[in-house]
Amino acid sequence: MNAxxxxxxxxxxxxxxxxxxxxxxxxxxxxxxxRRSKSDRLIAHYIERNIAELPFETARSIAQRLQVSPMTIGxxxxxxxxxxxxxxxxxxxxxxxxxxxxxxGPVASLEQDRKEGKLLAGLIQxxxxxxxxxxxxxxxxxxxxxxxxxxxATEVYVAAYQNVRGIAQYFASQLSYxxxxxxxxxxxxxxxAELLDGSVEGRLLFLHDVxxxxxxxxxxxxxxxxxxxxxxxxxxxxxxxxxEVSDICLIVPGSHGPLWDGAATMTAVMDLMLSxxxxxxxxxxxxxxxxxxxxxxxxxxxxx
Amino acid sequence: MNAxxxxxxxxxxxxxxxxxxxxxxxxxxxxxxxRRSKSDRLIAHYIERNIAELPFETARSIAQRLQVSPMTIGxxxxxxxxxxxxxxxxxxxxxxxxxxxxxxGPVASLEQDRKEGKLLAGLIQxxxxxxxxxxxxxxxxxxxxxxxxxxxATEVYVAAYQNVRGIAQYFASQLSYxxxxxxxxxxxxxxxAELLDGSVEGRLLFLHDVxxxxxxxxxxxxxxxxxxxxxxxxxxxxxxxxxEVSDICLIVPGSHGPLWDGAATMTAVMDLMLSxxxxxxxxxxxxxxxxxxxxxxxxxxxxx
DNA sequence: CCCAAAATGTTATTAAAATAACGCTTGTGC
DNA sequence: GCACAAGCGTTATTTTAATAACATTTTGGG
Numbered sequence: 001m002n003a004x005x006x007x008x009x010x011x012x013x014x015x016x017x018x019x020x021x022x023x024x025x026x027x028x029x030x031x032x033x034x035r036r037s038k039s040d041r042l043i044a045h046y047i048e049r050n051i052a053e054l055p056f057e058t059a060r061s062i063a064q065r066l067q068v069s070p071m072t073i074g075x076x077x078x079x080x081x082x083x084x085x086x087x088x089x090x091x092x093x094x095x096x097x098x099x100x101x102x103x104x105g106p107v108a109s110l111e112q113d114r115k116e117g118k119l120l121a122g123l124i125q126x127x128x129x130x131x132x133x134x135x136x137x138x139x140x141x142x143x144x145x146x147x148x149x150x151x152x153a154t155e156v157y158v159a160a161y162q163n164v165r166g167i168a169q170y171f172a173s174q175l176s177y178x179x180x181x182x183x184x185x186x187x188x189x190x191x192x193a194e195l196l197d198g199s200v201e202g203r204l205l206f207l208h209d210v211x212x213x214x215x216x217x218x219x220x221x222x223x224x225x226x227x228x229x230x231x232x233x234x235x236x237x238x239x240x241x242x243x244e245v246s247d248i249c250l251i252v253p254g255s256h257g258p259l260w261d262g263a264a265t266m267t268a269v270m271d272l273m274l275s276x277x278x279x280x281x282x283x284x285x286x287x288x289x290x291x292x293x294x295x296x297x298x299x300x301x302x303x304x
Numbered sequence: 305m306n307a308x309x310x311x312x313x314x315x316x317x318x319x320x321x322x323x324x325x326x327x328x329x330x331x332x333x334x335x336x337x338x339r340r341s342k343s344d345r346l347i348a349h350y351i352e353r354n355i356a357e358l359p360f361e362t363a364r365s366i367a368q369r370l371q372v373s374p375m376t377i378g379x380x381x382x383x384x385x386x387x388x389x390x391x392x393x394x395x396x397x398x399x400x401x402x403x404x405x406x407x408x409g410p411v412a413s414l415e416q417d418r419k420e421g422k423l424l425a426g427l428i429q430x431x432x433x434x435x436x437x438x439x440x441x442x443x444x445x446x447x448x449x450x451x452x453x454x455x456x457a458t459e460v461y462v463a464a465y466q467n468v469r470g471i472a473q474y475f476a477s478q479l480s481y482x483x484x485x486x487x488x489x490x491x492x493x494x495x496x497a498e499l500l501d502g503s504v505e506g507r508l509l510f511l512h513d514v515x516x517x518x519x520x521x522x523x524x525x526x527x528x529x530x531x532x533x534x535x536x537x538x539x540x541x542x543x544x545x546x547x548e549v550s551d552i553c554l555i556v557p558g559s560h561g562p563l564w565d566g567a568a569t570m571t572a573v574m575d576l577m578l579s580x581x582x583x584x585x586x587x588x589x590x591x592x593x594x595x596x597x598x599x600x601x602x603x604x605x606x607x608x
Numbered sequence: 609c610c611c612a613a614a615a616t617g618t619t620a621t622t623a624a625a626a627t628a629a630c631g632c633t634t635g636t637g638c
Numbered sequence: 639g640c641a642c643a644a645g646c647g648t649t650a651t652t653t654t655a656a657t658a659a660c661a662t663t664t665t666g667g668g
């Protein structure tokens with residue numbers, strides 16, 4: 001045993017209260033003694049909320065999720081009184097009888113509630129169905145073209161209006177982690193000169209618009225193409241002029257609900273694009289992320 | 305791959321019969337093809353009776369229990385169509401989602417397709433799992449409190465920073481369709497005076513922040529509460545100071561991927577909130593939407 | 609009873625997780 | 639601020655599980 005990481009003689013299995021095991025673990029995890037440092041709280045919190053998932057986890061996987069080192073998890077478990085995650089697991093196993101993971105998952109109860117006509121369950125179900133559909137998009141040739149375009153362009157300009165403007169800004173923000181020269185444009189100066197002045201070859205306009213289309217969108221796309229800018233359009237199935245004004249037109253189906261159109265599916269599509277880019281660019285992205293993380297620490301107003 | 309122990313092209317995930325995963329596994333295990341030899345039946349029987357225990361087992365431990373060699377277990381799992389027990393476990397973990405589309409095989413595109421196809425499908429699956437989980441949030445008391453607060457407040461201020469800023473702006477934009485006096489605040493004037501000056505009772509701060517937390521977020525929440533503003537915090541499971549600084553703390557689990565943290569789940573949560581509000585406010589919202597639609601037509605730069 | 613084919617066990621190798629030892633960072637008391 | 643202690647990450651090592659390749663046993667037909 002490591003002298004630096006002693007296993008205390010109290011706590012853990014020494015308790016013999018005989019009650020429900022997961023309750024005991026939760027109680028342990030909630031005790032002040034195990035929430036002292038920041039990562040303590042992180043881990044405690046994670047266990048508290050994901051106790052049903054623990055059987056599937058390893059110390060390593062938890063560590064990765066929480067962005068700490070596996071050692072920290074190991075030390076924490078030892079402070080809890082368990083000699084490694086396996087010991088905690090077998091304790092959980094004995095305690096049994098509470099298992100959310102058994103046959104019914106959370107999704108199963110979701111299904112149940114949906115049948116009972118609960119509104120939110122139905123909406124979630126619809127979101128899920130939508131997500132199932134977007135897999136089809138990733139197999140379309142336009143998908144690969146879009147990825148290639150986003151990677152290959154010298155400069156990327158992202159544009160969107162009205163209510164989905166924020167979503168596109170998010171995309172631009174995330175995209176800039178994977179490559180340089182990404183900019184959100186709003187044309188508030190009235191000209192879009194930065195995009196349309198033709199001073200750089202290989203520019204790309206990533207235009208996002210959905211129903212109740214913005215008046216500016218179509219002319220911008222047309223003008224961009226005239227200026228030699230490649231245009232990617234991400235839109236929904238209601239766009240009447242999609243393919244005409246764009247080089248690559250990605251149509252996301254089903255991104256509209258009974259009450260109104262949600263942006264969740266679009267966000268998922270964007271996240272998928274980013275993931276795909278990361279996979280393709282690999283280490284190149286890691287380096288850039290490191291650089292940006294450093295810059296964040298210097299200028300970024302991030303915590304800690 | 306071992307020529308003696310081929311993994312057949314049928315079986316396992318190739319089936320897309322839909323429905324609950326454990327059902328699928330049980331069905332597999334009961335098929336004649338997987339009960340041919342003596343140990344086949346032994347293993348099949350064991351899985352059938354102890355499927356809930358599987359997450360705690362290893363191939364080795366099962367083997368020991370059944371007095372066969374670990375190899376036999378491994379081979380059996382492979383015949384089932386799983387590449388090792390871990391793959392079966394992760395299937396079980398997913399619980400209940402329909403793998404129909406996961407199966408559609410490799411996407412027909414460029415070289416790395418198989419890998420990437422799998423990857424994207426996996427990411428979508430993860431999104432779906434996340435969505436399944438958010439149902440749990442909607443049943444939490446905090447959910448209803450949040451909805452009530454969003455409806456009941458005299459003024460709503462939405463705040464977020466860095467990369468999720470756009471997402472929150474989207475939320476603010478959408479929320480303003482359901483009720484008046486919604487504003488996104490960024491504190492760029494350095495004071496947040498509009499929010500903190502105490503000139504109006506019943507104000508609400510809707511603060512959204514996720515990992516790599518903004519340095520501004522925590523102080524803003526604290527200051528807001530001091531100024532008598534109710535604080536709703538929408539965050540992920542990594543927030544160490546969530547409940548301390550907020551009146552209502554909504555924690556969205558699983559909004560993080562292997563590559564990075566996506567915003568799709570958060571967007572879905574927001575859309576759900578909006579839907580919930582619409583349902584509760586009913587006609588009141590319709591009227592407001594009509595009004596806003598009219599205003600859009602006059603000022604809004606919308607098409608047609 | 610024998611023989612071929614299938615099934616299983618054994619052994620050696622590979623892959624992966626846990627952790628001890630060390631060093632850096634962070635926070636905290638004076 | 640400064641110094642000491644606690645917390646954490648990193649690397650190298652140990653331990654454990656999974657599996658390919660080979661050896662042995664079992665099964666079923668003649």
